[in-house]
Amino acid sequence: MSSLVSDLKRKVAELEQELGQKQSRSDPDDGWRIQLDDLVDKLQVGAYQSSIDVEGTLLHANKALAKLLGFETVDQLKEIRFHQVFFEPDEYRHFVEDAVRHMSLRNRELRVRRRDGAERWVNAAARVRYDPGERTIRLEGIFEDITARKHAEEKIQSLNADLEERVKVRTTRLEAALDELKSSQDQVLQMQKLEAIGALAAGMAHEINTPIQFVGDNLRFLADVMGDYLSLVTVYRRLSNDMASPRERALARAEAMRLEEEFDLDSSKDDVQAAIDDANEGIDRVSEIVTAMKDFARPGGAIAPTDLGAAIRNTLIVSKREYEQVADVTLHLAENLPEISCDEASLKQALFNVIVNAAQAIEDRQREAADESPQARTQGCIAISVAIEGEMAAIRIADDGVGMSEGTRCRVFEPFFTTREVGSGSGQGLSVVHRIVVKQHGGRVEIESCPGQGTTASIFLPLGGS
Ligand SMILES: Nc1ncnc2c1ncn2[C@@H]1O[C@H](COP(=O)(O)OP(=O)(O)O)[C@@H](O)[C@H]1O
Ligand SMILES: [Mg+2]
Numbered sequence: 001m002s003s004l005v006s007d008l009k010r011k012v013a014e015l016e017q018e019l020g021q022k023q024s025r026s027d028p029d030d031g032w033r034i035q036l037d038d039l040v041d042k043l044q045v046g047a048y049q050s051s052i053d054v055e056g057t058l059l060h061a062n063k064a065l066a067k068l069l070g071f072e073t074v075d076q077l078k079e080i081r082f083h084q085v086f087f088e089p090d091e092y093r094h095f096v097e098d099a100v101r102h103m104s105l106r107n108r109e110l111r112v113r114r115r116d117g118a119e120r121w122v123n124a125a126a127r128v129r130y131d132p133g134e135r136t137i138r139l140e141g142i143f144e145d146i147t148a149r150k151h152a153e154e155k156i157q158s159l160n161a162d163l164e165e166r167v168k169v170r171t172t173r174l175e176a177a178l179d180e181l182k183s184s185q186d187q188v189l190q191m192q193k194l195e196a197i198g199a200l201a202a203g204m205a206h207e208i209n210t211p212i213q214f215v216g217d218n219l220r221f222l223a224d225v226m227g228d229y230l231s232l233v234t235v236y237r238r239l240s241n242d243m244a245s246p247r248e249r250a251l252a253r254a255e256a257m258r259l260e261e262e263f264d265l266d267s268s269k270d271d272v273q274a275a276i277d278d279a280n281e282g283i284d285r286v287s288e289i290v291t292a293m294k295d296f297a298r299p300g301g302a303i304a305p306t307d308l309g310a311a312i313r314n315t316l317i318v319s320k321r322e323y324e325q326v327a328d329v330t331l332h333l334a335e336n337l338p339e340i341s342c343d344e345a346s347l348k349q350a351l352f353n354v355i356v357n358a359a360q361a362i363e364d365r366q367r368e369a370a371d372e373s374p375q376a377r378t379q380g381c382i383a384i385s386v387a388i389e390g391e392m393a394a395i396r397i398a399d400d401g402v403g404m405s406e407g408t409r410c411r412v413f414e415p416f417f418t419t420r421e422v423g424s425g426s427g428q429g430l431s432v433v434h435r436i437v438v439k440q441h442g443g444r445v446e447i448e449s450c451p452g453q454g455t456t457a458s459i460f461l462p463l464g465g466s
Helices: 002-023 030-042 063-068 074-078 091-102 147-239 246-263 265-297 308-318 344-372 429-440
Strands: 046-051 058-061 104-113 119-131 136-145 304-306 327-333 340-342 380-389 392-399 444-450 454-462
Touching: 002 091, 046 063, 058 074, 063 074, 063 136, 091 104, 091 119, 091 136, 119 147, 147 246, 147 265, 246 265, 265 308, 265 344, 304 308, 304 344, 308 327, 308 344, 308 380, 308 392, 327 344, 340 344, 340 454, 344 380, 344 392, 344 429, 344 454, 429 444, 429 454
Parallel strands: 327 380
Antiparallel strands: 046 058, 046 136, 104 119, 119 136, 304 340, 380 392, 392 454, 444 454
């Protein structure tokens, strides 16, 4: 407080000097002063005037201040010391010190204590005033009740904290849900693969059935011929038996001639060769299908130099059942195609999905045409080509199916987006293609389509892998 006292002395001296100058110019107007006091009393904000000392004596106060501090009359309020109004122990001292140091202060938000002990928030202003008559300085100013605003602010703060907490909890939950979604997406991928393999297995059964059937037919034919040959051998044995009588031999010779004629040995020789060739071919076909299937179903994951032509041919073998009824397939590979670093198994899956879509689009077109006239059906075409374009290998799969609208084209990569009926499309095909090509290989997929004319899906893979 000692620095405060010396501060005060200095301020008093300054103010006296200033006042001396003012008094020579004008006289105080008492009538005006009374009006002013009246006005202050009617103010909605609390106004005060207090002595500047350790405790502060309230010299003037208005009704609004008395009400704010919980007193019935101004006189009751004036019975307490000004410092008792301040809630925090050192607040009054700081308040007076700051006011004196700067001659005034504004917008100081502080807590005051009401008569009943309750606290209120006020926005306080103060200025130091010199009273020339009494040659004293005083503190005067206003207290505006901002409790409601403060409480609202506190409420907002706690709401904010609450909100942040909730956002945190929500975020954690969302993250967990996202993880779950990711893992279920992996499961969907796995399921899709299984589904494709299931469809393949059905296709395989059909594919294998035909060659196996003619292998069986040929074997039965060969067994018949074998039976004939064995009966001939028996007759020849009788013929070459030294112990046999001439009559027995003559009988055997006649029998042999009859059988040879009956079996038509000369021409059956060619049939036997043809049957053996056919059976071998059937067996080759079966083993080709089985190898392709095994190849296709091999688990993926490893990036390795891959012969794109072989991968496409392999996929065409396993997907044959999907397209052979509706379309012819052409394959055109660029000359000197280098091997591409990629995950062959995943790539085949992507190709498979695109080829199935092409076949379905062609089938849709054929169905639409057949609805108009039953003879209008024409075999579709799926044209596959591979070219090197800059640093990329471009695999294009073009179909002459129904095509799709621009609205559909924009959404084809969305998981679960399908225009097919429930049960016939999972909406996963192209989203899986996108995932394999873009995410796994750092490539690109583009779909161009013209409704009624067809669609081209282009898969771009970086030559050196991603
Ligand atoms: N070659 C195509 N021709 C026409 N529309 C296609 C073609 N490929 C995809 N679409 C459209 O994109 C949609 C999504 O395809 P996809 O992701 O494979 O799921 P799904 O085949 O199960 O519907 C299909 O429902 C179809 O409307
Ligand atoms: Mg599909």
